[in-house]
Amino acid sequence: MKIKIRQAKNEDIEQIVEVERKAWGEKGAADPQKFESRIKTFPEGTLVAESDNKIIGVVATEIINYKDWESKNFSWYDITDNGFIKNTHNPNGDIIYGVDLSVIPEAPSRVGTSLLECIGKLAIQHNFRGGMLGGRMPGYHEFNNKYSPEEYVKQKTQTKNGLEPLDPEIRFYLRAGLKVIKIIPNYFKDKESLNYGIILFWENPAYNKWYRWLVAKLFKV
Numbered sequence: 001m002k003i004k005i006r007q008a009k010n011e012d013i014e015q016i017v018e019v020e021r022k023a024w025g026e027k028g029a030a031d032p033q034k035f036e037s038r039i040k041t042f043p044e045g046t047l048v049a050e051s052d053n054k055i056i057g058v059v060a061t062e063i064i065n066y067k068d069w070e071s072k073n074f075s076w077y078d079i080t081d082n083g084f085i086k087n088t089h090n091p092n093g094d095i096i097y098g099v100d101l102s103v104i105p106e107a108p109s110r111v112g113t114s115l116l117e118c119i120g121k122l123a124i125q126h127n128f129r130g131g132m133l134g135g136r137m138p139g140y141h142e143f144n145n146k147y148s149p150e151e152y153v154k155q156k157t158q159t160k161n162g163l164e165p166l167d168p169e170i171r172f173y174l175r176a177g178l179k180v181i182k183i184i185p186n187y188f189k190d191k192e193s194l195n196y197g198i199i200l201f202w203e204n205p206a207y208n209k210w211y212r213w214l215v216a217k218l219f220k221v
Contacts, residue, residue: 001051001108005118008039008046008058015055016048023102030083030100035060037084038099045096047118049103049111057103059115060085061122065093066129076134076188076197096123098133116176123204124215131202134184138192139167149183149196170198178202 008016013035020029038046038060049057062085069079080099081088096119103112116131123131140152143166147155155166165171170180178200187197206212 003056003108003111003114004050005047005114006050007044008035008048010036010039012048012055013039016058019055019058019104020100020102022104030060034083037086038062041085041089044122047115049107049115051107056107057111057115058100059098059102059119060100061096061098061119061131062089063091063093063128064088064095064097064132065090066095066132068093073184075184075186079134094129096126096128096131098131101133112172113176120177120202120204123202124206124212127207127212128204129207130204131178132199133173133178134187134197134199135173136169136190136193137167137196137198138169138190140196141192141194144194149185149194153180153183153198173200176202 013032016035017029017032023029035046042062045061045063047059048055062080064079068090072078077083079088079097083099085099098119101112101115103115119131137149137153140149143152143155152167153165153170156163157166159171161175165174174180179202180198181201182199184197184199186195189195190197206215209215
Protein backbone atom coordinates (compact mmCIF):
# COMPACT_ATOMS: atom_id res chain seq x y z
CA MET A 1 0.00 0.00 0.00
CA LYS A 2 1.50 3.31 -1.12
CA ILE A 3 1.04 6.10 1.41
CA LYS A 4 1.26 9.81 0.62
CA ILE A 5 1.52 12.42 3.36
CA ARG A 6 0.56 15.99 2.56
CA GLN A 7 -0.77 19.18 4.09
CA ALA A 8 -4.48 19.08 4.93
CA LYS A 9 -6.99 21.27 3.10
CA ASN A 10 -10.46 22.42 4.06
CA GLU A 11 -11.98 20.10 1.48
CA ASP A 12 -10.42 17.17 3.41
CA ILE A 13 -12.32 17.89 6.59
CA GLU A 14 -15.23 15.55 5.94
CA GLN A 15 -12.84 12.62 5.43
CA ILE A 16 -10.68 13.71 8.39
CA VAL A 17 -13.68 13.69 10.74
CA GLU A 18 -14.55 10.20 9.51
CA VAL A 19 -11.00 9.08 10.39
CA GLU A 20 -11.48 10.61 13.83
CA ARG A 21 -14.74 8.72 14.33
CA LYS A 22 -13.16 5.42 13.33
CA ALA A 23 -10.19 6.03 15.62
CA TRP A 24 -11.94 7.43 18.69
CA GLY A 25 -15.66 6.84 18.31
CA GLU A 26 -18.38 9.45 17.95
CA LYS A 27 -17.80 11.04 21.36
CA GLY A 28 -14.02 11.22 21.08
CA ALA A 29 -13.82 12.59 17.54
CA ALA A 30 -12.94 16.22 16.87
CA ASP A 31 -15.71 18.09 15.07
CA PRO A 32 -15.29 19.89 11.70
CA GLN A 33 -15.07 23.31 13.37
CA LYS A 34 -11.93 22.28 15.25
CA PHE A 35 -10.19 21.18 12.07
CA GLU A 36 -11.28 24.32 10.25
CA SER A 37 -9.66 26.36 13.04
CA ARG A 38 -6.50 24.23 13.09
CA ILE A 39 -5.96 24.50 9.35
CA LYS A 40 -6.66 28.24 9.35
CA THR A 41 -4.43 28.94 12.36
CA PHE A 42 -1.43 26.78 11.41
CA PRO A 43 -1.84 25.42 7.86
CA GLU A 44 1.53 23.62 7.84
CA GLY A 45 0.74 21.89 11.10
CA THR A 46 -2.08 19.58 10.00
CA LEU A 47 -1.04 16.68 7.78
CA VAL A 48 -3.00 13.77 6.34
CA ALA A 49 -1.90 10.31 5.28
CA GLU A 50 -3.57 9.22 2.05
CA SER A 51 -3.79 5.89 0.24
CA ASP A 52 -5.66 5.42 -3.06
CA ASN A 53 -7.01 8.98 -2.68
CA LYS A 54 -8.54 8.07 0.67
CA ILE A 55 -7.45 9.70 3.94
CA ILE A 56 -6.45 7.07 6.50
CA GLY A 57 -4.64 9.17 9.11
CA VAL A 58 -4.23 12.73 10.36
CA VAL A 59 -1.92 14.62 12.68
CA ALA A 60 -2.59 18.16 13.95
CA THR A 61 -0.09 20.40 15.74
CA GLU A 62 0.51 23.91 17.02
CA ILE A 63 3.56 25.94 18.07
CA ILE A 64 4.14 26.75 21.74
CA ASN A 65 6.87 28.39 23.78
CA TYR A 66 8.32 25.72 26.06
CA LYS A 67 8.95 28.02 29.04
CA ASP A 68 5.30 29.11 29.06
CA TRP A 69 4.23 25.56 29.93
CA GLU A 70 7.29 23.88 31.43
CA SER A 71 6.33 24.20 35.10
CA LYS A 72 2.57 23.85 34.71
CA ASN A 73 0.35 20.82 35.22
CA PHE A 74 -1.70 21.78 32.18
CA SER A 75 -4.48 19.78 30.57
CA TRP A 76 -4.96 19.01 26.87
CA TYR A 77 -7.85 21.47 26.91
CA ASP A 78 -5.61 24.22 28.34
CA ILE A 79 -2.69 23.82 25.98
CA THR A 80 -4.73 23.33 22.80
CA ASP A 81 -7.49 25.93 23.32
CA ASN A 82 -9.98 23.04 23.65
CA GLY A 83 -8.66 21.66 20.36
CA PHE A 84 -9.14 24.86 18.34
CA ILE A 85 -5.51 26.13 18.87
CA LYS A 86 -6.48 29.68 17.88
CA ASN A 87 -5.63 31.16 21.29
CA THR A 88 -2.70 28.88 22.20
CA HIS A 89 -0.74 28.70 18.93
CA ASN A 90 2.36 30.89 19.25
CA PRO A 91 4.11 31.52 15.91
CA ASN A 92 7.17 32.74 17.82
CA GLY A 93 7.42 29.62 19.98
CA ASP A 94 10.21 27.04 20.01
CA ILE A 95 8.33 23.72 20.25
CA ILE A 96 5.88 21.99 17.94
CA TYR A 97 3.10 20.46 20.06
CA GLY A 98 0.98 17.50 19.04
CA VAL A 99 -2.73 18.23 19.31
CA ASP A 100 -4.10 15.09 17.69
CA LEU A 101 -2.90 11.88 16.00
CA SER A 102 -5.60 9.66 14.52
CA VAL A 103 -5.31 6.62 12.26
CA ILE A 104 -8.08 4.29 11.12
CA PRO A 105 -7.82 0.83 12.73
CA GLU A 106 -7.29 -1.01 9.42
CA ALA A 107 -4.40 1.22 8.29
CA PRO A 108 -0.85 -0.20 8.08
CA SER A 109 1.02 0.13 11.36
CA ARG A 110 3.61 2.46 9.82
CA VAL A 111 1.08 5.25 9.13
CA GLY A 112 1.19 6.79 12.61
CA THR A 113 4.99 6.65 12.68
CA SER A 114 5.21 8.24 9.22
CA LEU A 115 2.99 11.13 10.31
CA LEU A 116 5.16 11.73 13.36
CA GLU A 117 8.31 11.62 11.21
CA CYS A 118 6.88 14.33 8.97
CA ILE A 119 6.19 16.50 12.00
CA GLY A 120 9.81 15.91 13.02
CA LYS A 121 10.88 17.14 9.58
CA LEU A 122 8.71 20.22 10.06
CA ALA A 123 10.47 20.89 13.37
CA ILE A 124 13.85 20.66 11.63
CA GLN A 125 12.73 23.01 8.87
CA HIS A 126 11.68 25.67 11.38
CA ASN A 127 14.59 25.06 13.77
CA PHE A 128 12.33 24.22 16.72
CA ARG A 129 13.92 22.74 19.85
CA GLY A 130 11.83 19.67 19.28
CA GLY A 131 8.37 18.20 19.40
CA MET A 132 6.14 17.53 22.39
CA LEU A 133 2.77 15.90 22.92
CA GLY A 134 0.50 14.47 25.55
CA GLY A 135 -0.17 10.77 25.08
CA ARG A 136 -2.40 8.14 26.62
CA MET A 137 -1.42 5.13 28.70
CA PRO A 138 -4.47 2.99 27.95
CA GLY A 139 -3.28 -0.09 29.81
CA TYR A 140 -3.01 1.67 33.15
CA HIS A 141 -6.57 0.92 34.30
CA GLU A 142 -5.60 -2.77 34.45
CA PHE A 143 -2.59 -2.11 36.71
CA ASN A 144 -3.51 0.92 38.83
CA ASN A 145 -4.01 -1.27 41.92
CA LYS A 146 -0.43 -2.47 41.54
CA TYR A 147 1.56 0.52 40.25
CA SER A 148 1.53 4.28 40.58
CA PRO A 149 1.46 6.10 37.22
CA GLU A 150 5.20 6.81 37.57
CA GLU A 151 5.91 3.13 38.24
CA TYR A 152 3.64 1.97 35.43
CA VAL A 153 5.41 3.89 32.66
CA LYS A 154 8.66 2.13 33.63
CA GLN A 155 7.22 -1.40 33.40
CA LYS A 156 8.63 -3.58 30.62
CA THR A 157 7.45 -6.59 28.65
CA GLN A 158 9.21 -8.93 26.27
CA THR A 159 8.48 -8.25 22.59
CA LYS A 160 10.12 -9.37 19.36
CA ASN A 161 12.31 -6.26 19.69
CA GLY A 162 13.42 -7.14 23.22
CA LEU A 163 12.29 -5.55 26.48
CA GLU A 164 9.95 -2.64 25.76
CA PRO A 165 7.34 -0.62 27.68
CA LEU A 166 4.38 -2.64 28.90
CA ASP A 167 1.89 -0.06 27.66
CA PRO A 168 1.31 -0.32 23.87
CA GLU A 169 0.90 3.41 23.32
CA ILE A 170 4.02 4.32 25.29
CA ARG A 171 5.82 1.61 23.31
CA PHE A 172 4.70 3.21 20.03
CA TYR A 173 5.96 6.65 20.99
CA LEU A 174 9.30 5.42 22.32
CA ARG A 175 9.85 3.47 19.11
CA ALA A 176 9.29 6.77 17.27
CA GLY A 177 12.13 8.37 19.22
CA LEU A 178 10.22 10.27 21.91
CA LYS A 179 10.87 10.05 25.65
CA VAL A 180 8.54 10.46 28.63
CA ILE A 181 9.32 13.66 30.55
CA LYS A 182 6.25 14.15 32.73
CA ILE A 183 3.01 12.55 33.92
CA ILE A 184 0.03 14.85 34.43
CA PRO A 185 -3.20 13.93 36.28
CA ASN A 186 -6.47 15.06 34.69
CA TYR A 187 -4.76 15.76 31.39
CA PHE A 188 -7.83 14.65 29.45
CA LYS A 189 -10.92 12.52 29.83
CA ASP A 190 -9.80 8.95 29.18
CA LYS A 191 -11.15 6.07 31.26
CA GLU A 192 -8.44 3.62 30.20
CA SER A 193 -5.66 6.01 31.26
CA LEU A 194 -7.64 7.05 34.37
CA ASN A 195 -7.39 10.59 32.95
CA TYR A 196 -3.58 10.65 33.20
CA GLY A 197 -1.54 12.03 30.35
CA ILE A 198 2.11 11.32 29.59
CA ILE A 199 4.06 14.26 28.21
CA LEU A 200 6.56 13.06 25.63
CA PHE A 201 9.41 14.97 24.02
CA TRP A 202 11.42 14.54 20.83
CA GLU A 203 14.68 16.48 20.67
CA ASN A 204 15.60 18.03 17.32
CA PRO A 205 19.14 16.75 16.65
CA ALA A 206 19.79 19.67 14.28
CA TYR A 207 18.56 22.42 16.59
CA ASN A 208 20.76 25.52 16.22
CA LYS A 209 23.39 23.47 14.38
CA TRP A 210 25.22 25.01 11.42
CA TYR A 211 24.03 22.16 9.14
CA ARG A 212 20.32 22.51 9.98
CA TRP A 213 19.58 24.19 6.64
CA LEU A 214 21.01 21.20 4.79
CA VAL A 215 19.03 18.78 6.97
CA ALA A 216 15.85 20.80 6.40
CA LYS A 217 16.42 20.73 2.65
CA LEU A 218 17.07 17.01 2.58
CA PHE A 219 13.97 16.26 4.64
CA LYS A 220 11.62 18.86 3.20
CA VAL A 221 8.00 17.71 3.49
